[in-house]
Amino acid sequence: MKKQLILISALIGASVVTSASGSEEESLGKWITTISRTKEVKPVNNVAYAEECGACHFAFPPGLLPIQSWKKLLNPQALEDHFDENAELDADVLKSIQEYVFANSSEKSYHKRSRKITRSISKGETPLRITEVAYIKRKHHELTDNMVKENEDVSSLSNCNACHTQAEKGVFDDDTVRIPNFPEWED
Ligand code: HEC
Ligand code: HEC
Structure with a gap:
C-alpha cells in the first residue's frame, strides 16, 4: 500500500x-x-492575503493566475488603480503578499485546475483577470447574462463564491456549483 x-x-x-x-x-x-x-486549486493559506485581498471580493487563490499576471496586478501603481478601486497596501504588507502569491502562482502548482489554467494561456499573454483566462472562459461559456450580470445575487463572474459553494476550499468541481435564483442549478 x-x-x-x-x-x-x-x-x-x-x-x-x-x-x-x-x-x-x-x-x-x-x-x-x-x-x-x-x-483542484490550493486554497488560500496566508492571513495577510486573506484579509487584504478578501476585503472587497472572494480572496482568489494565487493558483488561478500565472506569475506574470500577478506581477502586473501586485505593484504599488497597479493597486492604486485596481479595477477602478484603490487597493493600495503598506510596503511591508505588499512585500509579504507578493512573496506568497508569486510562490504559489499557477505555473508553480501541481493542482489540476492550476495546470489547466497555465496551459490555456499562450506565451506572451498576461491576463489581468481570471475570468479572461481561456480555460475559465470556456468552462462558463454557457452562462447567460441573466445568470451572471443581471442576477442580483451574482452580478459578476468574478464572484466565484456566489456559485462555487466550496471556492474557499479551492474546490470548483461542477458537483459543487449552484446558481442563485436558478432552481435548476441549485444543489
Ligand atoms: C477596495 C476593494 C478591493 C480590494 C482591497 C482588492 N480588490 Fe481585487 N478587485 C476589486 C474589484 C472592484 C474588482 C473587479 C470585480 C468585477 O469586475 O466584478 C477586482 C478584481 C480582481 C481580480 C480579477 C477578478 C476576475 O475578474 O477574474 C483579481 C485577480 C483581484 N481583484 C485580485 C486582488 C488582490 C490580489 C487583492 C489584494 C492585493 C485585491 N484584489 C484587493 C476590488 C478590490
Ligand atoms: C454564475 C455562477 C458562476 C460564477 C460566478 C463562477 N462560476 Fe465557475 N462554473 C459555473 C458553472 C455553472 C460551471 C459549469 C458546471 C458544469 O459544467 O456543469 C462552472 C465551472 C467552473 C470550472 C470547471 C469545473 C469542472 O468541474 O469542470 C472552474 C474551474 C470554475 N468554474 C472556476 C470559476 C472561478 C475561478 C470563478 C471566479 C473567477 C467562477 N468559476 C465563477 C458557475 C459559476
Whole structure:
C-alpha cells in the first residue's frame, strides 16, 4: 500500500509525507487529502492575503493566475488603480503578499485546475483577470447574462463564491456549483 501511494505521489508531484510514526490509517487519510486537493486549486493559506485581498471580493487563490499576471496586478501603481478601486497596501504588507502569491502562482502548482489554467494561456499573454483566462472562459461559456450580470445575487463572474459553494476550499468541481435564483442549478 505504502509503495503504491508513494508512486502516486511521485506521479502527481505532491510532496511525500515522510512521517513514519503516524498510524497507517492516519497517513492514508493524509495521502487522500493531498491527492484530492491536488485535483483542484490550493486554497488560500496566508492571513495577510486573506484579509487584504478578501476585503472587497472572494480572496482568489494565487493558483488561478500565472506569475506574470500577478506581477502586473501586485505593484504599488497597479493597486492604486485596481479595477477602478484603490487597493493600495503598506510596503511591508505588499512585500509579504507578493512573496506568497508569486510562490504559489499557477505555473508553480501541481493542482489540476492550476495546470489547466497555465496551459490555456499562450506565451506572451498576461491576463489581468481570471475570468479572461481561456480555460475559465470556456468552462462558463454557457452562462447567460441573466445568470451572471443581471442576477442580483451574482452580478459578476468574478464572484466565484456566489456559485462555487466550496471556492474557499479551492474546490470548483461542477458537483459543487449552484446558481442563485436558478432552481435548476441549485444543489
Ligand atoms: C477596495 C476593494 C478591493 C480590494 C482591497 C482588492 N480588490 Fe481585487 N478587485 C476589486 C474589484 C472592484 C474588482 C473587479 C470585480 C468585477 O469586475 O466584478 C477586482 C478584481 C480582481 C481580480 C480579477 C477578478 C476576475 O475578474 O477574474 C483579481 C485577480 C483581484 N481583484 C485580485 C486582488 C488582490 C490580489 C487583492 C489584494 C492585493 C485585491 N484584489 C484587493 C476590488 C478590490
Ligand atoms: C454564475 C455562477 C458562476 C460564477 C460566478 C463562477 N462560476 Fe465557475 N462554473 C459555473 C458553472 C455553472 C460551471 C459549469 C458546471 C458544469 O459544467 O456543469 C462552472 C465551472 C467552473 C470550472 C470547471 C469545473 C469542472 O468541474 O469542470 C472552474 C474551474 C470554475 N468554474 C472556476 C470559476 C472561478 C475561478 C470563478 C471566479 C473567477 C467562477 N468559476 C465563477 C458557475 C459559476
